[in-house]
Amino acid sequence: MNLWTVQTLVPLPVLVPLFAAGLALALHRHERAQRFISVAALSVAVAAAAGLVVAAHDGPVVNDLGGWAAPVGVNLVADPLAALMLLISSIMLLCVLLYSMAQGIADGDGRTVPAARGAEELRRTLQAQDADADESGRRDVLPVAIFHPTFLILAAGVADAFLAGDLFNLYVGFEILLAASYVLLTLGGTSERIRAGSVYVVVALLSSIVFLLAVGLVYAATGTVNMAQLAERLPDIDPGVRLGIQTMLLLAFGIKAAIFPLSAWLPDSYPTAPAPVTAVFAGLLTKVGVYAILRTQTMLFPHDEKLEAVLLVLALATMLVGILGAVAQDDVKRLLSFTLVSHIGYMIFGVALATEASTAAAIFYVVHHITVQTALFLVVGLIERRAGTTSLERLGGLATMAPGLAVLFFVPAMNLAGIPPLSGFLGKVGLLEAGVVDGSVLAWILVVGSVVTSLLTLYAVIRAWNKAFWQPCPDERSLPARAPIPLGMIGPTAALVAVGVSLTVLAGPLWKYAERAAVMVMDGSTYVEAVFPDGAPRGTGESNEVQDETEGSTP
Amino acid sequence: MIVLDNVPSGALLLAVGVLFAAGVYLLLERSLTRVLLGFVLLGNGANLALLLAGGRAGAPPITGVTDEPMSDPLAQAMILTSIVITLALVAFVLAMAYRSWQLHGHDEVQDDVEDTRIARLAVQDAPSYADSDAEEPAVTLDVEAEATRDEVALPDTAKATLPDTAKGTPPDTATRPAAAGERTGGGEDA
Numbered sequence: 001m002n003l004w005t006v007q008t009l010v011p012l013p014v015l016v017p018l019f020a021a022g023l024a025l026a027l028h029r030h031e032r033a034q035r036f037i038s039v040a041a042l043s044v045a046v047a048a049a050a051g052l053v054v055a056a057h058d059g060p061v062v063n064d065l066g067g068w069a070a071p072v073g074v075n076l077v078a079d080p081l082a083a084l085m086l087l088i089s090s091i092m093l094l095c096v097l098l099y100s101m102a103q104g105i106a107d108g109d110g111r112t113v114p115a116a117r118g119a120e121e122l123r124r125t126l127q128a129q130d131a132d133a134d135e136s137g138r139r140d141v142l143p144v145a146i147f148h149p150t151f152l153i154l155a156a157g158v159a160d161a162f163l164a165g166d167l168f169n170l171y172v173g174f175e176i177l178l179a180a181s182y183v184l185l186t187l188g189g190t191s192e193r194i195r196a197g198s199v200y201v202v203v204a205l206l207s208s209i210v211f212l213l214a215v216g217l218v219y220a221a222t223g224t225v226n227m228a229q230l231a232e233r234l235p236d237i238d239p240g241v242r243l244g245i246q247t248m249l250l251l252a253f254g255i256k257a258a259i260f261p262l263s264a265w266l267p268d269s270y271p272t273a274p275a276p277v278t279a280v281f282a283g284l285l286t287k288v289g290v291y292a293i294l295r296t297q298t299m300l301f302p303h304d305e306k307l308e309a310v311l312l313v314l315a316l317a318t319m320l321v322g323i324l325g326a327v328a329q330d331d332v333k334r335l336l337s338f339t340l341v342s343h344i345g346y347m348i349f350g351v352a353l354a355t356e357a358s359t360a361a362a363i364f365y366v367v368h369h370i371t372v373q374t375a376l377f378l379v380v381g382l383i384e385r386r387a388g389t390t391s392l393e394r395l396g397g398l399a400t401m402a403p404g405l406a407v408l409f410f411v412p413a414m415n416l417a418g419i420p421p422l423s424g425f426l427g428k429v430g431l432l433e434a435g436v437v438d439g440s441v442l443a444w445i446l447v448v449g450s451v452v453t454s455l456l457t458l459y460a461v462i463r464a465w466n467k468a469f470w471q472p473c474p475d476e477r478s479l480p481a482r483a484p485i486p487l488g489m490i491g492p493t494a495a496l497v498a499v500g501v502s503l504t505v506l507a508g509p510l511w512k513y514a515e516r517a518a519v520m521v522m523d524g525s526t527y528v529e530a531v532f533p534d535g536a537p538r539g540t541g542e543s544n545e546v547q548d549e550t551e552g553s554t555p
Numbered sequence: 556m557i558v559l560d561n562v563p564s565g566a567l568l569l570a571v572g573v574l575f576a577a578g579v580y581l582l583l584e585r586s587l588t589r590v591l592l593g594f595v596l597l598g599n600g601a602n603l604a605l606l607l608a609g610g611r612a613g614a615p616p617i618t619g620v621t622d623e624p625m626s627d628p629l630a631q632a633m634i635l636t637s638i639v640i641t642l643a644l645v646a647f648v649l650a651m652a653y654r655s656w657q658l659h660g661h662d663e664v665q666d667d668v669e670d671t672r673i674a675r676l677a678v679q680d681a682p683s684y685a686d687s688d689a690e691e692p693a694v695t696l697d698v699e700a701e702a703t704r705d706e707v708a709l710p711d712t713a714k715a716t717l718p719d720t721a722k723g724t725p726p727d728t729a730t731r732p733a734a735a736g737e738r739t740g741g742g743e744d745a
Binding site: 072168171172175179182183186189191194195197198199201202205206208209212213215216217219220225264267268334 | 578582587590594597598600601602604605607608609629630633636637640643644647648651654655658659664665667668669670
């Protein structure tokens, strides 16, 4: 097999971070080596994803892993949608990694755990270091020995979920990234994080079980979990069974994407994590859920107007409930968590309309939202560092204290609220246009709801802006006396803000690409054609000599 | 396409149902250990369902050995994967429950801070956030999170006057071998 084909790129974003995670864990005593490995691995992932974006433009790139043919073997498929998501998430992960590294270096990398010399001694050392950390007021200590490998595993899981060519691999990808996220959320095992983590973990476990059961049902109903085969077989099965399966998948992904009735876990669990972790979670994990909804609902299942109507109503509820929650918050992190929930509604709106234009707009919106939401959370991390708090009651005077920070906050905040000409505006206009073209009563209600949500978002971020940056500082004494924010933290944040702005400049080509991705996902036949070339029942793997395909497997 | 005898065994189907019912019941408990047991039951139920999805048991799935219909190896491969995943997650939840016990002397899942706060404000019929001109400084969520972090150990009367207890000594310091948790909340007060 020729190694230098474009197919070789497909597994790289999964494999490289996984190997690097193992290596980083083995080298946990050598922090420099660890840092180098992590950055190198994620840079390779970014490069591979960029290559895939180019390669997938003309059609999905398929890799049958280990040479096993498609319906039985595991295959990874990079179609334009997956490649685009992969690229933007890899860039974002790399930025957050650099940010967290600068934070770690500035804080002296927290606790350095000595080699185990008996539990008692270890505990005493840790306690001493805890007391030490307490005195210097460091709250976001990231134990780097654990943080880097876990972060890399998260990256691998996300990539696997995007590239998965079958439902079970999607499940595995979800589990990889969720397991890593459990560790990241409860990092350090402090009281607050255990409290928030318990809720998060239990909810995520439940959603995984629902997903697993749905995979079982899919297999029982169709005899396959391969997405290309499912796209062909699902339209033919009993509509009642299909609706049941579709609803269960929607339920499982809905919990992960935080759609309204299933979103209550999010605003309480995200803000307690360290700033870089929250940024990754907010930017990425919910979007993986949205991606899974987009993939399954549009590609696998035929149109179902009733379910689409339900999704529209849920999208509206997600938007409004989320943003009303955000308006009532007095903590910037929680406020942003609520806007996150709210804006998931926009993406679901696009998916639920189920036209090519709306799906393209939803894809564009996902890309925009990943960068903007992450950038905002990183900026809030900087604010917390400068002012010692994220409570809007205590913040103040930041515009004069840190004008650079003000710019870094203002641009993505306006982008989030959808002020023209920024990319948030373009994404929303695309969605509204698709809604108007649809023309049904429900779609019009959604259009109005979107505009209202957009205005309320503007209100929420302006309120945060006024209180944190413009009001005089309520209590000067509470400000921590600290060294200036390390450049290594500002750099990645500024880079992400710049990526967010560049989405506006590059909106034309990006929108074209999103449209192409939407057409391929909606149609599905190019995907099937790529996995099973020339209508063959099997993929391009080398296990063709098996005699009878139906024998032994369920019909 | 050959139609195989694919009717699942009734006993197994019933077992799936029972496992799911018991699992959901336990998942709704507050103690993490019980939640964990619930998750284990649910996981086993889902695995059993996957096994049923593979159809009836048959000959070993090795080609060329027998002419009988073979078992479906794919379903079993998937179950194997999901068993391993469940094992890892069980280990993690166990560690989390143990850490919770270390910190608090129990492993109950605590209430959402925001929920308790809103419930209290609703009883007082007060606005959800303080006006910036108001004289009383508002209690931030950080302070509250610290106060509510051990609601199970707090007596009911203490809960009613949350902000005051924020700086009080936590009740059962003896059962807290590691003091790491103490340093998170309320850092701005100093």
